[in-house]
Amino acid sequence: MINVIEAIKILKDNIKTQTEFLDVSLLNSEGYVLAKDLYSEINVPEFPKSAMDGYAVNYKDLENTRKFKVIDEIYAGQFKDIEYKPNTAIRVMTGSFIPKGYNCVVKQEDTDYGVEYVSINKKEKEYSNYCHIGEDIKKGDLILKAGTIISTIHLGVFASLGLNMIKVVKPLSVSLISTGSELLYPGEKLENGKIYCSTLFTINSYLKKFNIKVNNIKIVKDNLFDISESVEKASQESDIIITTGGVSVGKYDLIPELYNKISNNILFKKVAMKPGTPVSAALINDSIIISLSGNPFAALANFQVLFWPIASKYYNSEEFNNIEHEKIVKKGYLKPSKLQRYVRARYYNEYVELEDIHSSSVISNLLNCNCLIVQKPDTEIKEGDKVKVIYLP
Numbered sequence: 001m002i003n004v005i006e007a008i009k010i011l012k013d014n015i016k017t018q019t020e021f022l023d024v025s026l027l028n029s030e031g032y033v034l035a036k037d038l039y040s041e042i043n044v045p046e047f048p049k050s051a052m053d054g055y056a057v058n059y060k061d062l063e064n065t066r067k068f069k070v071i072d073e074i075y076a077g078q079f080k081d082i083e084y085k086p087n088t089a090i091r092v093m094t095g096s097f098i099p100k101g102y103n104c105v106v107k108q109e110d111t112d113y114g115v116e117y118v119s120i121n122k123k124e125k126e127y128s129n130y131c132h133i134g135e136d137i138k139k140g141d142l143i144l145k146a147g148t149i150i151s152t153i154h155l156g157v158f159a160s161l162g163l164n165m166i167k168v169v170k171p172l173s174v175s176l177i178s179t180g181s182e183l184l185y186p187g188e189k190l191e192n193g194k195i196y197c198s199t200l201f202t203i204n205s206y207l208k209k210f211n212i213k214v215n216n217i218k219i220v221k222d223n224l225f226d227i228s229e230s231v232e233k234a235s236q237e238s239d240i241i242i243t244t245g246g247v248s249v250g251k252y253d254l255i256p257e258l259y260n261k262i263s264n265n266i267l268f269k270k271v272a273m274k275p276g277t278p279v280s281a282a283l284i285n286d287s288i289i290i291s292l293s294g295n296p297f298a299a300l301a302n303f304q305v306l307f308w309p310i311a312s313k314y315y316n317s318e319e320f321n322n323i324e325h326e327k328i329v330k331k332g333y334l335k336p337s338k339l340q341r342y343v344r345a346r347y348y349n350e351y352v353e354l355e356d357i358h359s360s361s362v363i364s365n366l367l368n369c370n371c372l373i374v375q376k377p378d379t380e381i382k383e384g385d386k387v388k389v390i391y392l393p
């Protein structure tokens with residue numbers, strides 16, 4: 001049985017980095033991945049501007065006089081080509097352009113608010129209340145690197161650079177298929193022996209956060225013909241097919257048969273991880289199929305550990321990789337496990353607390369969790385131990 005690192009390498013080796021890009025509107029760009037390094041083509045601001053409502057003067061003049069002739073007025077948004085004259089002031093507002101020769105702004109509270117002449121009762125330093133050209137962003141600055149996942153604060157920076165279209169990597173496309181004759185769609189009437197399919201909805205939600213294109217979300221009964229047909233169709237439209245269930249050794253666990261029937265290359269069957277040991281992967285046409293365990297927590301652990309590294313290679317972005325953060329166990333105990341184990345937990349500051357129930361069929365206690373502890377093989381977890389955790393997105 002291969003380990004997690006080997007499984008990740010195999011998956012990464014079988015997905016190409018996407019070189020096709022799309023232009024998306026600024027408003028819709030959140031969650032996409034920036035395609036190219038972004039350099040600023042402008043200074044922000046492009047002109048020296050006032051940080052206060054007040055009077056622009058030359059600070060040296062404040063050494064000679066406190067009374068200034070107000071020669072003009074500039075509002076925010078206006079441009080006036082005014083020539084500097086000694087001992088004069090210009091009435092300015094916050095955000096107003098400041099003409100050459102005027103190198104500080106006295107805020108109005110430090111004056112008598114004069115209209116024709118203004119008396120200033122404070123000696124300001126050079127460039128006080130004065131925003132330089134490019135104070136925020138300088139023309140030519142590297143703003144963001146390719147591979148950045150676009151999030152809220154990036155949108156404000158794009159907007160301040162005047163960008164209304166953003167070049168992003170063409171998103172991964174994924175098909176989601178849950179196999180199992182016991183599965184119902186939420187909303188259907190519950191019957192004896194049946195359960196509602198949950199996993200597809202969690203995975204779909206994770207994918208949507210990054211605008212990954214989900215081509216279909218489907219439950220398929222335990223029937224080799226139906227599963228093959230769905231997977232064949234999915235392979236025509238998706239880079240990745242994620243299935244759940246049917247990977248184990250039961251009579252109706254049909255994924256191994258599916259692989260034998262339609263795969264052009266089986267990548268692995270089983271990974272040394274717990275839960276979700278039976279997770280398998282193969283190539284079908286030009287797509288990768290990853291078949292996660294049916295048990296909902298096992299499926300989520302498989303997905304978290306194995307899917308994001310594929311996204312990282314596809315998008316050429318380190319940001320998708322699972323980063324292991326060190327935490328101190330504040331509460332909980334787990335005996336050693338032979339296989340590397342992923343344990344649901346909740347971190348806060350430098351601490352992490354374990355949940356009491358670890359069953360791979362239970363997901364409701366994930367409501368209290370925000371990370372997975374990576375329990376190394378043959379090591380116990382006890383209070384005070386330092387452990388590595390992966391944050392859940």
Ligand SMILES: Nc1nc2c(c(=O)[nH]1)N[C@H]1C(S)=C(S)[C@@H](COP(=O)(O)OP(=O)(O)OC[C@H]3O[C@@H](n4cnc5c(N)ncnc54)[C@H](O)[C@@H]3O)O[C@H]1N2
Pocket residue numbers: 178179180182183195196197198199200244245246247248249250253275276277278292293294295296298360361
């Ligand atoms: N004799 C053995 N039995 C099992 C073994 C084994 O080694 N020998 N391995 C166990 C382990 S570990 C796991 S994990 C599961 C994996 O089984 P499958 O991937 O074949 O999953 P299913 O049997 O289809 O389902 C397991 C469980 O999860 C429920 N389920 C399935 N899909 C969904 C879904 N989309 N949403 C919610 N719940 C789902 C399903 O009803 C079952 O209860 O096999 C063990 N068995």
Ligand code: MOO
Pocket residue numbers: 274275276277278293295298360
């Ligand atoms: O791998 Mo299974 O999820 O332990 O039950």
